[in-house]
Amino acid sequence: MATGAIRRGPRPGGTDTRTEILEAAAAVFSRDGYQRGSVRGIARAAGVDPALVRHYFASKSELFVEALRPPFDLSEQVTRMTEGDPQLVGHRVMAFFVEVWDDPVRGPRIIQLMRAALDHPDVAEFVRTLVIEGVIQRVAAAVGAPNPARAAATAASQVIGLAMLRHAAHIEPLASEPGDELIARFGPILTRLLTDASGDSTTKQTTSSRFRLGVAVDSPLQTG
Amino acid sequence: MATGAIRRGPRPGGTDTRTEILEAAAAVFSRDGYQRGSVRGIARAAGVDPALVRHYFASKSELFVEALRPPFDLSEQVTRMTEGDPQLVGHRVMAFFVEVWDDPVRGPRIIQLMRAALDHPDVAEFVRTLVIEGVIQRVAAAVGAPNPARAAATAASQVIGLAMLRHAAHIEPLASEPGDELIARFGPILTRLLTDASGDSTTKQTTSSRFRLGVAVDSPLQTG
CATH class of the missing domain: 1.10.10.60 (Homeodomain-like)
Known part of the structure; x- marks a missing residue:
């Protein structure tokens, strides 16, 4: 000390x-x-x-x-998150993050880490290796995501976006939503993202092109 | 000029x-x-x-x-996003954001705006008012979210997290995923977040407490 x-x-x-x-x-x-x-x-x-x-x-x-760098073994955390009902994997991942964010020592560290990752490529690489690949991707693989790397990046975008809005920008009502409610609400969201049921269908590109604004809209524009 | x-x-x-x-x-x-x-x-x-x-x-x-501040009328964009099949509202919102991010002028502006919102409360307030309340919350209300403010903040956390990982930290595979695929993949995710089917059930807090790590896990710890 x-x-x-x-x-x-x-x-x-x-x-x-x-x-x-x-x-x-x-x-x-x-x-x-x-x-x-x-x-x-x-x-x-x-x-x-x-x-x-x-x-x-x-x-x-x-x-x-x-x-x-977190002072604990992340492999142990991954094991905790992958064990139990696969449909509740998102709850366990969310519970892990809420516990870290709410910790008076680890919380500010992980928020500064994510903040710095947006500006500094070497920090982004560290976050990618440690958090996304080292934790979330291993969980996605364990619950059978068809593309674990993509599922992990997608789930990470949700978790990191939530951390940023809640703990950096302090956007309401996220900022004051109790941790237990966040876990209950984002658990099912993360389970879907981690299992990534969207697959790799080749029909995606053709169906999505009509959603490009300005290409085809369903009705004439009105100013609201 | x-x-x-x-x-x-x-x-x-x-x-x-x-x-x-x-x-x-x-x-x-x-x-x-x-x-x-x-x-x-x-x-x-x-x-x-x-x-x-x-x-x-x-x-x-x-x-x-x-x-x-965007040089166009956001009300017109909101109208475009709310019209058409409610199940495809997430596709239209995602198409709007992908179009802005990929724009060589507006893209860097919105990324810097979101970056600054994480550090400066007055910029966060501007983003909240302009983007979250002014666009996303109006869309969530139009598609019948039970709590439009909360649904908007949740959808915003996903969209902003994705923007940050893709356009600031350049995390793969998100960074090089084609815009059309992002729209097809995140469309259904955003539709769910905007309509917020989770509701306001009072059973959430009691069921979620057992997901707190360290309180109750399904089996003894193993190091992976």
Whole structure:
């Protein structure tokens, strides 16, 4: 743990120094985000010289993803989500995310992680590998999605969109909807997305082209 | 339209000056986003003094939302989306968004608008009023959602999550999925979200509590 007093100059690079830098970085990035969180501020919070931070972490993005990496085994979570009634898989996935979002430590971290993924390709790649491929795609494969990679990306778009509207933009009524209601309401939605019943039918393209606005609408336009 | 040559000092404040500033602001914000797009850079692009920008727009957020406001009548779009087979309403909404995202001018604008909404409450309020309440909620009400505000926020979370993963984080396979396939695949998903068949059942809270991880799982944990 970082101590309250700020020590000047570099510290001896003990086994705990890297961990202390990571804890300081997690706190700073959770509060300030990727863009505004500075290596200098993290060094100050950890009580070390900025050069020591750069000794352990080659880049700010490496420090960011290492600091916000979840401290628990995701494989265990995947196992929990895939076991039980397949029709309730979406409830279990949603319960996992609501638990993370509502956690006072992990919540702000995952929101900053998703926010940063929208701006920084290396962070997006980390989220894709860790969350989408590492968790959601394995769940989609376990429940028999015909195209697990696509089902996982689709389910992730719903989950991440919800996280952003609820916890970043604070859009109502999502922002104040109780976690239990979210789980009950988004569970069936996620079960459908994860099992991806749409398949890979080749009739899609021809049927969908008539929905292009301006190509064919069902009746003359009226201004509402 | 902004001219190529940079004129020094303030210009006479003609009727077109405000429009020229807005066009320059739309271009700068589409390219650089809210955070990095500066009033100084916008003034330079418009060929005016920064003081003149501040004369027309009280704040950067006002300039931002005015510049990225869509130049067409959204009521007309709402009418198009609500007419026709109610089971295909999701296709029409999705077709509208795919058309906007794929537009070389409007696409980057709406992505920057949604990105900024995650960081700035006044931009979030603008997106909520303009897109969620002004478009999606009116469509949800027209197709008989029991709680149109909630159905609109839910559908918006799916649409905005998809936009973010496809056009900001560039997550595959969503990033390269053809627009027609997206419309065919997300159409039924959005129809369900907009009509919100989940209702307001009071049994939700009690049934959902057992999905809380750590409270009750179906079998002992295994590491996968």
